[in-house]
Amino acid sequence: MVNTSGSVVDLGKDNVFSAGRSSTRAFKDGYFDYNFLKFLGLATYSGAEIGECFETAHRIVDGDTESWTNAWQLTARRVEAYADEAFAGGHRCSAKEAWLRATTYYQAAFFVIHDKDPRKKQLYEKHTSCFQKAGALFEPPLQVLSIPYEGKSLFGYFLRVDDKPRPTVLIQMGADGSSEQIYFSGGGAAALRRGYNALIFEGPGQTGTFMRDNSLTYRADWEVPVKAVVDYALTLPQVDQDRIALIGYSMGGYMAPRAVAFEKRIAACIASGLVPSISVLAGERIAAIKAADGKYDHSQKYLLYEHMPKYGLHNGLDDIDEFGKYWHSFELYGLEDKITCPLLVVHAAAEGERSVKMAKEFFAKLPNPKNKFRLTTEDDGAEMHCQKGNAMLLHAIEFDWLDDVLA
Incomplete structure (x- = not known):
């Protein structure tokens, strides 16, 4: 974070989440608030709409990942249905814009779902399908x-x-x-x-x-x-x-x-x-996970159950030391x-x-x-x-x- 003079201020271990004056403060949970801003920000290039995002946020229980997934999935389905209807009626521009927004809302829905949950793949496929339908209408x-x-x-x-x-x-x-x-x-x-x-x-x-x-x-x-x-x-x-x-x-x-x-x-x-x-900046997260005694925050769960499998490590805490060795390379x-x-x-x-x-x-x-x-x-x-x-x-x-x- 920076103060008004532009100098850098260290905010501690969660400093990249909902840290500064540009954050939305839509959620007290910093992880939720940061990711809400991430998806809201895609509105710049037609990847979201402001009202749709804030309406969705009002249906989310702060910090509850199931509530987050369900709310975004409902929005995604509604916007995708509008895109399909617009395309069937010959309204190609409206269909393209709505499919682009649905792309983002499906990603928001699966973002907090971990690797082994079958919903992840299902929602990911909806995410890519909407984008590719829109992309077919690009020129x-x-x-x-x-x-x-x-x-x-x-x-x-x-x-x-x-x-x-x-x-x-x-x-x-x-x-x-x-x-x-x-x-x-x-x-x-x-x-x-x-x-x-x-x-x-x-x-x-x-x-x-x-x-x-x-x-x-x-x-x-x-x-x-x-x-x-x-x-x-x-x-x-x-x-x-x-x-x-x-x-x-x-x-x-x-x-x-x-x-x-x-x-x-x-x-x-x-x-x-x-x-x-990566190991110098993020290595302390391994120590924090070991010290958490199973009471993990959102980012720790992501690292254990979503990020580590992408190194071929599927056993959570049992693989944490091996994961640390990977990071050192x-x-x-x-x-x-x-x-x-x-x-x-x-x-x-x-x-x-x-x-x-x-x-x-x-x-x-x-x-x-x-x-x-x-x-x-x-x-x-x-x-x-x-x-x-x-x-x-x-x-x-x-x-x-x-x-x-x-x-």
Whole structure:
């Protein structure tokens, strides 16, 4: 968090959740409030509607995950039914807009459901179905991708401006989003507005790819899946092979810089925010889980029962030490001289004093003079994790910089 002077104030272990003046305060539970803002913020690119979100919030019991899921599912079904009706009546624009909103509401519904619950897959499939129905009405229509990867495939989408070769952003989420969400929040729609193509992908362990094949789990050498994505991108005639950029969000703030340390066909990289070491920033969460004696908060349950399976670890607390070993391999330290392409870091102040300090110290060791570090604060209305609630500012920072470095 920051005070009015713009300096960083450490808020403790929950500082990325509902931390600053830009949060909605719709819920007392900070985890609920942060995620409500996340989904509400997708309204910027037609991924939600303000009244629908607040109406849904009023039906949610604060802190109750079943109530959260049921409320969002009801809204999603209602909006999807309107989309279907509009499409049957020939109202393509209304149908597209409603399917886009239903996409988000189905994601909100499954977001708090854990990996082993069968409702997760059912709601996820509704989430992707609505988005793909809307995408078929884009001009040009989006392409659903199956990117070859080690004899299997990675999931994603390709959105193009037209059929001319254009600069292209490869966009990936972090630990808990989806390709569909990234269209709204991660720059997919913003790219098209600015004349960029967007190839949105999910690597091994990430939601869409893992849903389709749970043998594909996270790996520290993220350059391997990114190589597969670049190989695929270069087969598309609409991609200018000399102007390919990579954007990574949240945990992607480790993955994207790691990838460009080795994948030199990428001309520029953006991280929101920069994560030099996952274990240093998040390792204390393991100790907190052990000390919780089974009384876990929302984020601890997510880590145990939703995030850890994406490393192939399905036994909850029994696997927590093995999980810690995995995290220790997710390090950027030692790669400073290899991250040579221009790098933009957009770091949120509510990540906390330690996170900002680590990111700045690592960034200062990188060699490219075109590198840029931008701290977003409460005064920007963008202090929250990954600038939730102010996507328009985030995308302006990202694409204005890309315009300059890819010119």
